[in-house]
Amino acid sequence: MQQKQIQWFPGHMTKAKRQMEDSLKLVDFVIEIRDARIPESSKNPMLDSLIKNKPRLIILSKKDKADAQLSNEWKEYFESQGNVVLPLDLIHENYKNKLVEASKVLCAAMIEKQKRRGIRPRALRAMVCGIPNVGKSTLINTLAKRKAAQTGDKPGVTKSLQWIKLGTDLELLDTPGVLWPKFEDQEIGLKLALLGSIRDEVVAQDELAFFAAKWLQENKPDVLKEVYQIEIQENPYDTLVEIAKKRGYLRKGDIDDDRLMRSFVKDIRENKLGQITWEKPL
Numbered sequence: 609m610q611q612k613q614i615q616w617f618p619g620h621m622t623k624a625k626r627q628m629e630d631s632l633k634l635v636d637f638v639i640e641i642r643d644a645r646i647p648e649s650s651k652n653p654m655l656d657s658l659i660k661n662k663p664r665l666i667i668l669s670k671k672d673k674a675d676a677q678l679s680n681e682w683k684e685y686f687e688s689q690g691n692v693v694l695p696l697d698l699i700h701e702n703y704k705n706k707l708v709e710a711s712k713v714l715c716a717a718m719i720e721k722q723k724r725r726g727i728r729p730r731a732l733r734a735m736v737c738g739i740p741n742v743g744k745s746t747l748i749n750t751l752a753k754r755k756a757a758q759t760g761d762k763p764g765v766t767k768s769l770q771w772i773k774l775g776t777d778l779e780l781l782d783t784p785g786v787l788w789p790k791f792e793d794q795e796i797g798l799k800l801a802l803l804g805s806i807r808d809e810v811v812a813q814d815e816l817a818f819f820a821a822k823w824l825q826e827n828k829p830d831v832l833k834e835v836y837q838i839e840i841q842e843n844p845y846d847t848l849v850e851i852a853k854k855r856g857y858l859r860k861g862d863i864d865d866d867r868l869m870r871s872f873v874k875d876i877r878e879n880k881l882g883q884i885t886w887e888k889p890l
């Protein structure tokens with residue numbers, strides 16, 4: 609399949625990077641949100657160099673849509689690299705206390721240091737960041753609402769910066785850092801587009817559908833068989849045709865390709881094929 613060079617981002621990268629650098633000066637640690645279904649592909653390649661040695665809490669969002677077993681494996685993997693990790697369902701779960709506790713674990717050394725110096729530990733400050741569509745706004749909005757919008761300016765920083773207070777122990781900057789994904793690798797791009805982090809206009813639906821069908825028949829053939837009641841074909845396109853026949857995606861006696869590709873991608877996005885994680889830790 610011919611693949612065109614994809615224009616992933618509109619070109620605000622430099623500005624976004626500068627804003628992140630400014631915000632980073634104000635916080636003790638960073639909350640990086642990644643999509644639990646693609647914990648590797650949904651990272652930002654520059655975050656390591658941007659946050660330098662600040663502690664990082666990784667939230668694996670959309671846990672409800674991901675494979676539970678693999679979410680645990682990813683959690684262990686990132687923890688083995690020295691991160692604190694929280695797989696979360698940002699919509700249905702009440703995770704405020706988990707977040708506060710994890711933050712304290714992450715910043716334990718800093719808190720200890722303050723105590724040794726006789727300083728009463730102040731609230732930890734964090735900023736949320738991540739690539740598009742991972743749930744940054746969802747996290748900030750739910751937390752802000754629950755805490756009756758107790759926001760206020762900090763002295764010495766720009767007036768427009770608002771903080772969300774989570775009890776007395778943690779404050780979040782209410783504007784997230786939007787980062788761009790890794791866009792050199794075609795497969796990463798396809799996964800991001802399939803799960804919604806890249807606008808639909810930039811990748812053809814048939815490319816997404818073909819990629820997904822190929823991946824699924826290699827990794828989860830039983831799911832395809834059961835959900836669509838079909839036999840797997842050697843060529844993924846032929847497997848897709850089986851789905852079209854079963855579902856009656858026909859037009860003038862022919863396969864309605866457009867309808868087939870779109871509804872297959874939609875099924876995946878809506879978890880009609882169950883909880884799937886599209887990559888494993890190394």
Ligand SMILES: Nc1nc2c(ncn2[C@@H]2O[C@H](COP(=O)(O)OP(=O)(O)OP(=O)(O)O)[C@@H](O)[C@H]2O)c(=O)[nH]1
Nearest residue numbers: 669670671696697698699740741742743744745746
């Ligand atoms: N099922 C599920 N959906 C989620 C979860 N978190 C976020 N979403 C959904 O994912 C979509 C994107 O969430 P946002 O909070 O807008 O993501 P964002 O990171 O702010 O995206 P940008 O502003 O585009 O950078 C929304 O439709 C949310 O409802 C989650 O944990 N589970």
Ligand SMILES: [Mg+2]
Nearest residue numbers: 744745746784
């Ligand atoms: Mg947002």
